Amino acid sequence: xxxxxxxxxxxxxxxxxxxxxxxxxxxxxxxxxxxxxxxxxxxxxxxxxxxxxxxxxxxxxxxxxxxxxxxx
Ligand SMILES: [Zn+2]
Numbered sequence: 001x002x003x004x005x006x007x008x009x010x011x012x013x014x015x016x017x018x019x020x021x022x023x024x025x026x027x028x029x030x031x032x033x034x035x036x037x038x039x040x041x042x043x044x045x046x047x048x049x050x051x052x053x054x055x056x057x058x059x060x061x062x063x064x065x066x067x068x069x070x071x072x
Contacts, residue, residue: 005023005024005025005026006023006025007023007024007025007026007027007029007047008021008022008023008047008048009021009022009023009024009029009030009032009034009045009046009047009048010022010045010046010048011034011036011043011044011045011046012043013036013038013039013041013043014041014043015036015039015041016036016038016039016041018036018037018038018039020036020037020038020043021048022034022045027047029045029047030045030046030047031044031045031046032044032045033045
């Protein structure tokens, strides 16, 4: 499975309420039409503040490290 890009876009499907995430290599896709991965309905992409896909993981790793420090 190829990595499509590192700019995160989110959408909320009006049909099934699915909240999806899509990655593109650049930030020019805000407002672009896409397709719900769950039901196939048309959705509109919203740029998610330029957060890259590895930021949440970094924050999670940091939180885990802190929790381990507390436990000693
Ligand atoms: Zn849907």
